[in-house]
Amino acid sequence: MMRTMSKIIFGIDLGGTRIKIGLFDINGNLISKGDIPTDTSNNGQNIIDDIARELLRSLEERQAGLADIVGIGIDVPGAVLGHTTVNRCVNLGWGLVDVSSKLSEAMGIPRDWVIVGNDANVAALGEFFDGGAKEYSSMMMVTIGTGVGGGLIMDGNIIDGVNGAAAEIGHIPVSDDLDFDCSCGNRGCLEQLASATAIARMAGTADAKEAFDRAYAGDELAVKAIDTAAEALGKAMAAVACVVDPECFLIGGGVAAAGEKFIEKIRASYAKRAFHSSKKTKILRAKLGNDAGIYGCARMILNRYE
Numbered sequence: 001m002m003r004t005m006s007k008i009i010f011g012i013d014l015g016g017t018r019i020k021i022g023l024f025d026i027n028g029n030l031i032s033k034g035d036i037p038t039d040t041s042n043n044g045q046n047i048i049d050d051i052a053r054e055l056l057r058s059l060e061e062r063q064a065g066l067a068d069i070v071g072i073g074i075d076v077p078g079a080v081l082g083h084t085t086v087n088r089c090v091n092l093g094w095g096l097v098d099v100s101s102k103l104s105e106a107m108g109i110p111r112d113w114v115i116v117g118n119d120a121n122v123a124a125l126g127e128f129f130d131g132g133a134k135e136y137s138s139m140m141m142v143t144i145g146t147g148v149g150g151g152l153i154m155d156g157n158i159i160d161g162v163n164g165a166a167a168e169i170g171h172i173p174v175s176d177d178l179d180f181d182c183s184c185g186n187r188g189c190l191e192q193l194a195s196a197t198a199i200a201r202m203a204g205t206a207d208a209k210e211a212f213d214r215a216y217a218g219d220e221l222a223v224k225a226i227d228t229a230a231e232a233l234g235k236a237m238a239a240v241a242c243v244v245d246p247e248c249f250l251i252g253g254g255v256a257a258a259g260e261k262f263i264e265k266i267r268a269s270y271a272k273r274a275f276h277s278s279k280k281t282k283i284l285r286a287k288l289g290n291d292a293g294i295y296g297c298a299r300m301i302l303n304r305y306e
């Protein structure tokens with residue numbers, strides 16, 4: 001039988017409901033992608049075996065063998081220690097799980113072939129090398145979803161800090177006027193004013209999409225909610241620029257898809273507050289959408305050899 005391909009990299013984005021699997025060549029080009037459901041029953045005990053089975057099936061389908069694997073990058077929605085071990089992952093039901101050991105054992109490959117990263121950081125890595133920030137040397141990504149997450153890349157490296165809390169832009173304090181607590185236990189965090197959840201709350205709508213629809217139709221309360229979110233984002237980003245001075249900011253997540261008008265409002269708020277030398281920092285939209293994770297996972301493997 002003909003061998004259809006040579007060396008490959010797997011990029012696996014492990015989410016709370018789906019596991020996305022991308023197959024890349026050694027230049028980081030996406031060859032194919034697919035997904036399987038995340039089985040969170042029994043504290044997520046089957047997840048690693050499900051992934052291993054799917055990867056082995058995919059190799060067989062391509063008439064490839066274990067020796068063709070250059071590496072497996074995998075991201076998880078939780079804190080990661082030493083690029084191998086997940087330290088508590090509520091969405092998956094996991095406590096301390098050494099993903100590198102478990103997945104390599106299940107596949108029959110060396111442990112150091114498997115690299116693990118935090119999902120927000122890894123998505124930022126994907127956008128930095130293959131998406132919206134491809135042309136830039138450093139980037140702060142701001143992901144607006146249920147919460148507000150972030151990823152900071154300087155000179156091609158993820159900056160995660162000594163406590164894994166670097167780039168947690170969602171918990172920068174921006175307000176003294178709130179009378180309820182953030183999910184983190186503090187009060188006045190950016191996330192309380194700028195997440196999709198916060199926008200819907202302030203606009204009195206079922207979700208952020210409805211808030212944007214109403215704002216674009218001229219609804220006063222919805223306009224005010226979106227202005228408040230954009231103001232708070234610009235304020236926090238101006239603070240970030242004073243510390244790390246990135247070449248660009250990238251806005252990702254469902255809310256970023258709401259459109260250019262929202263990004264314009266963020267730009268205006270940022271320009272009003274930024275330190276003079278970083279006033280012109282670019283604020284752009286992320287490009288890879290839901291594929292940012294698998295691209296970033298492949299990039300973790302590629303970066304190891306560069």
Ligand SMILES: [Zn+2]
Pocket residue numbers: 170171182183184185186187189191
């Ligand atoms: Zn907070």
